[in-house]
Amino acid sequence: MFEKVTENTYAHTKGETIGNVGVIASETGNFLIDTSMFPKVARKIRIEIERIKKGKVAGAILTHYHADHTWGAMVFKDKPLHAHEFVHKNMKRSLAESWSQDAIESYLAANPERKEMLEGLEIILPNSVFKTREYRLSEDETIMLIRVGGHTDGSTLIFYEEENVLFAGDDLFAGIYPWGGDQTASPYAWINALDAILELKPKYIVPGHGPVQDNLKEVEHLKSYLKNVVATAETLAMENTTKEKVIEEMDKIGFHSPKSEEFKQATLHRFYEVISEKLSTQKE
Numbered sequence: 001m002f003e004k005v006t007e008n009t010y011a012h013t014k015g016e017t018i019g020n021v022g023v024i025a026s027e028t029g030n031f032l033i034d035t036s037m038f039p040k041v042a043r044k045i046r047i048e049i050e051r052i053k054k055g056k057v058a059g060a061i062l063t064h065y066h067a068d069h070t071w072g073a074m075v076f077k078d079k080p081l082h083a084h085e086f087v088h089k090n091m092k093r094s095l096a097e098s099w100s101q102d103a104i105e106s107y108l109a110a111n112p113e114r115k116e117m118l119e120g121l122e123i124i125l126p127n128s129v130f131k132t133r134e135y136r137l138s139e140d141e142t143i144m145l146i147r148v149g150g151h152t153d154g155s156t157l158i159f160y161e162e163e164n165v166l167f168a169g170d171d172l173f174a175g176i177y178p179w180g181g182d183q184t185a186s187p188y189a190w191i192n193a194l195d196a197i198l199e200l201k202p203k204y205i206v207p208g209h210g211p212v213q214d215n216l217k218e219v220e221h222l223k224s225y226l227k228n229v230v231a232t233a234e235t236l237a238m239e240n241t242t243k244e245k246v247i248e249e250m251d252k253i254g255f256h257s258p259k260s261e262e263f264k265q266a267t268l269h270r271f272y273e274v275i276s277e278k279l280s281t282q283k284e
């Protein structure tokens, strides 16, 4: 199920996992990057990664808290689950809100085809939490975790220096309009996150959604789109244009097609909220 990216890195980007999944087969063992949405798929992943190299599973690393990247973690609960403290915070909040027992039951009632995939779901919180912007898994390990925010405030880049491979999580959607509707998303942090990727100059990028990239074009493309959206919204908002009109103008800026129109509108509304909040604090 995994495609080989470099000698010791692998990716699964075919959609079965919903959020892409990666593997770094390091000296210490095999690290899984994101756990897929479904326990049923995560069990298959575990069998697969136990076949890579010496078969030792060293743990899992989360790029951010969204369900399509974290709900398979229960299959790896006997191993360290690494994540930034904001990922932990957001998962804990979600457990009390959109991931409550009742919320999940109504989700399954609306999506009965996912019942089997989510059978026995148990949501596991990270048990190895880091608080700094940059975190190295261990002294002899060349895996860097860099919390940059953007798509969510806990969004973390995972960089395997040894082979120049970057796992971008959902700070990169390749070939499709990104989801930015999260209550912790920020277009400003997102632009900085993309700059951080450009600075690292990875040879390969495994995005959170879409195929593996062997160049930086999608990163540049998303960065220039976000800069354009921010500049348009800031200019209009400063001229006291109505929210509806600003969003209408943001909507006209060309980019990849979204999965659905609601998806794009939720993203633009969140971006507008962050931009107008920034402008109002500047005025004070």
Ligand SMILES: [Zn+2]
Pocket (backbone or CB within 6 Å): 064, 066, 151, 170, 179, 208
């Ligand atoms: Zn996400």
